[in-house]
Amino acid sequence: MTLCKKVTIIIGTLALTATSLLSLPTRAAETAICYNCPPEWADWGTQLKAIAKDTGIVVPQDNKNSGQALAQLVAEQGNPVADVVYYGVSFGIQADKAGVTAAYKPAHWDDIPSGMKDADGKWVALHSGTLGFMVNVDALGGAPIPRSWDDLLKPEYKGMVGYLDPASAFVGYVAAVAVNQAKGGTMQNFSPALNWFKKLQANQPIVPKQTAYARVLSGEIPILLDYDFNAYRAKYKDHANVAFVIPQEGTVTVPYVISLVKHAPHEANGRKVIDYVLSDKGQALWANAFLRPVRPAAMSASAKALFLPDSDYARAQTVNYAQMAEAQKAFSARYLSEIR
Numbered sequence: 001m002t003l004c005k006k007v008t009i010i011i012g013t014l015a016l017t018a019t020s021l022l023s024l025p026t027r028a029a030e031t032a033i034c035y036n037c038p039p040e041w042a043d044w045g046t047q048l049k050a051i052a053k054d055t056g057i058v059v060p061q062d063n064k065n066s067g068q069a070l071a072q073l074v075a076e077q078g079n080p081v082a083d084v085v086y087y088g089v090s091f092g093i094q095a096d097k098a099g100v101t102a103a104y105k106p107a108h109w110d111d112i113p114s115g116m117k118d119a120d121g122k123w124v125a126l127h128s129g130t131l132g133f134m135v136n137v138d139a140l141g142g143a144p145i146p147r148s149w150d151d152l153l154k155p156e157y158k159g160m161v162g163y164l165d166p167a168s169a170f171v172g173y174v175a176a177v178a179v180n181q182a183k184g185g186t187m188q189n190f191s192p193a194l195n196w197f198k199k200l201q202a203n204q205p206i207v208p209k210q211t212a213y214a215r216v217l218s219g220e221i222p223i224l225l226d227y228d229f230n231a232y233r234a235k236y237k238d239h240a241n242v243a244f245v246i247p248q249e250g251t252v253t254v255p256y257v258i259s260l261v262k263h264a265p266h267e268a269n270g271r272k273v274i275d276y277v278l279s280d281k282g283q284a285l286w287a288n289a290f291l292r293p294v295r296p297a298a299m300s301a302s303a304k305a306l307f308l309p310d311s312d313y314a315r316a317q318t319v320n321y322a323q324m325a326e327a328q329k330a331f332s333a334r335y336l337s338e339i340r
Contacts, residue, residue: 030057032269035085036069037062041211042127042229042256043289044086050285051276057269065210066091066170073100073261082261083270088170090325092123092257101259102267107275111295115321116255125255126277127291129227130316131171131178133245134234139219146223148248149179153199162206162221167332167340169209174254175225176331177324182249187323190331197339207340216242232290232306246312253316254324255294 029052039045039061048059064072066087073085077100085095095101096118105121116125133152135145143156152161166172180186180193206212206221213230215221217240231244258277264270276282283298290306293299307313 030055030266030269032057032059032083032266032273033062033081034059034273035062035072035082036064036066037086038064038211040213042129042286042291043233046289047277047282047285050281051273054281055272055276057272059273063210065164065168067168068209070095070098070100074098077262080261080263080265083264083266084258084260084273086126086256086258088174089123089125089255089257089321090173090328091170092118092259093322093325094328095259096122100262102262102264104260104271104274106271106278108278108295111297112278113294115318116294117257121260123257123259124274124278125257125294127229127283127286127293128253128255129229129291130246130253130313131174131225131227131251132231132247133243134216134224134226134231135243135245136216136219136222136234137241137243139222141222145243145245147245149182149196150249152223153196153203155203157223158203159206160222161200161203161225162208162212162215162223163225164212165207165209165340167335170254170256171226172207173328173331174252176335177254177319178225178247178251181252181317181319182247187320187327190327190334193331194334194338197335201339228307229290236290236306244308246308246315248315250315250317252319253292253313254319254321 037044037048037059052058069085069087070091073082073095101122103120103122106124112124133146137145146152146157163175164172166176176193179196180190183192183196185192212221212224216224217234217238228244231242234240234242258274260270260274280298283293283295286293287299287303
């Protein structure tokens with residue numbers, strides 16, 4: 001055999017070997033299933049990419065709302081699918097009572113204020129949002145930016161006001177709590193809020209069940225009862241002519257929380273995801289998405305400067321979240337009976 005033939009055979013063998021190696025299946029990525037982590041909401045999209053990059057754990061997108069996520073957990077209680085779940089605080093409290101969450105005290109547990117976590121770790125807050133008006137100024141058709149709950153009842157805003165279904169989506173329930181508090185109601189008396197919603201029906205409100213961020217940007221919903229972080233994202237990230245208004249009569253601030261699912265199929269990965277979203281980097285990502293992180297040190301001065309001034313936020317209050325959770329079922333029943 002000539003030297004040239006030997007070289008040709010060796011090169012061919014190496015090429016075949018390389019091809020064979022390339023065709024071998026790659027190692028499957030680690031997985032954790034999170035219910036209610038839609039990429040458009042609270043910039044979960046960026047958070048999920050960071051989790052995958054820094055931990056190797058892939059978390060598929062999920063577009064449930066808080067109520068749908070809890071209902072799914074209860075339905076799957078005998079054979080859980082999810083590993084972690086993200087929802088409004090009242091749903092976290094309800095999930096604990098339903099027995100579908102597991103106790104887990106994540107890293108940085110001691111940095112989290114007592115009112116922002118369950119004592120046993122059945123839920124822990126990640127960040128908070130303040131409810132107000134997300135307004136697409138260009139879609140108002142010349143009408144002024146509304147400044148109060150009463151403004152939204154004016155005929156000039158007919159067909160312009162939207163809110164998520166308060167019988168299902170947590171942000172919708174928060175809107176009900178906010179207007180109820182502003183109108184003198186209590187957790188034991190939601191009549192002021194229900195009366196306001198009845199009056200609003202004359203303006204033909206738009207009531208989606210899931211996040212309506214894109215519908216505000218398109219102008220389909222000019223005014224949405226939503227959180228500050230979504231309005232700031234629209235203004236600073238998507239460069240839309242969007243204003244955020246904290247109503248003159250007042251509003252509420254509420255936390256969003258995460259839980260480890262009881263008997264989670266990928267429990268170790270679920271724990272890592274919770275640790276990550278509470279880490280310095282995870283909390284900074286929330287702050288950069290215009291949310292107030294539960295660990296305030298993660299919020300830079302430059303991030304805070306994009307918020308409305310503290311004098312506006314003085315009109316926002318916290319509430320007793322346990323009472324808020326306790327009242328939710330009865331409120332939802334009344335809303336479905338009297339409004340929808």
